[in-house]
Amino acid sequence: xxxxxxxxxxxxxxxxxxxxxKLYLDTGISLDRIGYxxxxxxxxxxxxxxxxxxxxxxxxxxxxxxxxxxxxxxxxLGLKEENVMDELNYKVIGETSGIQIKYAFYEKNxxxxxxxxxxxxxxxxxxxxxKRIKPLEQLDLNEHLGKVERDKLEAIxxxxxxxxxxxxxxxxxxxxxxxxxxxxxxxxxxxxxxxxAQDLSKIQxxxxxxxxxxxxxxxxxxxxxxQAIFGWAGADVDSFIDWEATEMPxxxxxxxxxxxxxxxxxxISRVKDNRLEKDYLPKQLKGQVIDVxxxxxxxxxxxxxxxxxxxxxxLKQIPLILKNKGFFFETxxxxxxxxxxxDDILNWDKFRKxxxxxxxxxxxxxxxxxxxxxKSLKWYDAFTNVSQEKIxxxxxxxxxxxxxxxxxxxxxxxxxxxKGGEATNVVLFLNQTINTIRAANKSVWKQDExxxxxxxxxxxxxxxxxxxxxxxxxxxxxx
Numbered sequence: 173x174x175x176x177x178x179x180x181x182x183x184x185x186x187x188x189x190x191x192x193x194k195l196y197l198d199t200g201i202s203l204d205r206i207g208y209x210x211x212x213x214x215x216x217x218x219x220x221x222x223x224x225x226x227x228x229x230x231x232x233x234x235x236x237x238x239x240x241x242x243x244x245x246x247x248x249l250g251l252k253e254e255n256v257m258d259e260l261n262y263k264v265i266g267e268t269s270g271i272q273i274k275y276a277f278y279e280k281n282x283x284x285x286x287x288x289x290x291x292x293x294x295x296x297x298x299x300x301x302x303k304r305i306k307p308l309e310q311l312d313l314n315e316h317l318g319k320v321e322r323d324k325l326e327a328i329x330x331x332x333x334x335x336x337x338x339x340x341x342x343x344x345x346x347x348x349x350x351x352x353x354x355x356x357x358x359x360x361x362x363x364x365x366x367x368x369a370q371d372l373s374k375i376q377x378x379x380x381x382x383x384x385x386x387x388x389x390x391x392x393x394x395x396x397x398x399q400a401i402f403g404w405a406g407a408d409v410d411s412f413i414d415w416e417a418t419e420m421p422x423x424x425x426x427x428x429x430x431x432x433x434x435x436x437x438x439x440i441s442r443v444k445d446n447r448l449e450k451d452y453l454p455k456q457l458k459g460q461v462i463d464v465x466x467x468x469x470x471x472x473x474x475x476x477x478x479x480x481x482x483x484x485x486x487l488k489q490i491p492l493i494l495k496n497k498g499f500f501f502e503t504x505x506x507x508x509x510x511x512x513x514x515d516d517i518l519n520w521d522k523f524r525k526x527x528x529x530x531x532x533x534x535x536x537x538x539x540x541x542x543x544x545x546x547k548s549l550k551w552y553d554a555f556t557n558v559s560q561e562k563i564x565x566x567x568x569x570x571x572x573x574x575x576x577x578x579x580x581x582x583x584x585x586x587x588x589x590x591k592g593g594e595a596t597n598v599v600l601f602l603n604q605t606i607n608t609i610r611a612a613n614k615s616v617w618k619q620d621e622x623x624x625x626x627x628x629x630x631x632x633x634x635x636x637x638x639x640x641x642x643x644x645x646x647x648x649x650x651x
Contacts, residue, residue: 174417177394180452181631182427185394207237211368213283240283245351257343285344292318302373302406363390370395373406429459440627477582478595498568501582587629598633
């Protein structure tokens with residue numbers, strides 16, 4: 173049997189799937205015959221942890237198949253991480269092929285197969301493969317922004333394959349291709365669950381069909397086509413929309429307040445192409461949508477916050493502003509003050525007081541100070557190689573009452589990286605870049621995906637949404 177759970181933001185798609193997992197277990201099906209797969213490693217691990225809360229008698233070791241489809245293929249085929257292509261490998265290929273590659277990598281630790289590169293050639297080749305078409309076919313679709321030469325595209329494709337063969341390397345798409353060719357699951361699965369299904373590529377849908385056919389199992393998928401924002405990486409939202417199954421619509425959001433929902437619906441209603449119609453209720457809280465003309469004027473002294481922009485370069489000034497205000501925050505590069513550094517401060521204070529600390533912690537402290545430890549000194553005098561700027565920042569945070577022992581209450585992110593997240597307060601910069609504008613103008617489906625991106629950004633808000641206006645109105649996304 174096939175089932176499709178369709179749920180707008182905050183309607184409990186993952187919870188619904190986990191409840192169904194529990195029901196299958198209650199019927200006597202063993203856990204090792206249940207597969208739960210999500211688009212990202214983070215999502216699969218969060219689902220696993222939430223499931224363990226439902227079944228406290230179990231541990232992580234008891235759960236075998238809570239992972240991404242790439243992880244399933246990787247583990248099933250007995251592959252090793254040292255055999256996976258990395259950024260250096262692509263740079264070497266670029267040098268031998270006569271193209272400059274500044275960056276080329278799969279999304280770090282996500283295990284979702286999303287490939288990012290500044291090379292239009294590498295992007296095209298990878299996109300074609302996950303869509304299961306030839307690179308030249310992808311080129312002929314004319315969806316790319318830069319100049320691409322046909323002969324050069326073919327030559328680079330050949331060079332990549334030769335390089336992988338010589339050095340016995342694979343990439344993330346190879347994992348799925350090899351699984352489709354010869355992969356099989358050791359234990360027959362009775363049911364599989366697919367979360368975030370709107371983000372799956374054609375090759376991932378083929379993998380699901382193979383698992384379904386090989387195992388004769390029930391298949392549950394959950395997603396929301398309105399949140400399909402990875403088309404640029406090969407996501408096939410039409411496969412999600414057109415997938416025939418018994419449909420289970422979710423109609424009550426526990427996240428999105430009334431005012432924010434109104435703003436969100438005004439965006440998503442602009443989608444012109446294939447879309448599932450939905451009717452869902454917001455939570456009772458009205459919430460606020462506030463236009464802002466100067467980010468610095470937003471009072472972020474309390475509460476949890478999510479600061480979002482369309483691309484990473486649009487966020488480059490935000491960390492400096494937050495540091496000047498003395499706020500504790502997190503970006504894609506990590507926390508503004510690392511937990512280890514804060515632990516060092518606490519451990520130094522214990523050391524000064526004569527309290528016992530672990531040997532490994534003591535060793536870290538000794539590495540931070542010059543010569544013989546002087547217990548009369550405060551951490552900022554005892555530690556070496558700590559800038560005055562960093563010291564001042566720590567003091568500002570302490571004065572502000574920031575709790576450095578917990579996770580940062582402010583997170584800075586692109587809309588794509590924040591997908592699946594939420595915060596009481598969301599700040600959304602309305603700036604667009606030349607490339608995002610150009611891409612949206614390429615075709616109807618690219619414009620539709622752009623609407624979906626902004627819809628995702630708006631619907632991260634649990635209570636209040638702050639819309640930061642753009643000085644250059646030609647680059648502002650109009651909500």
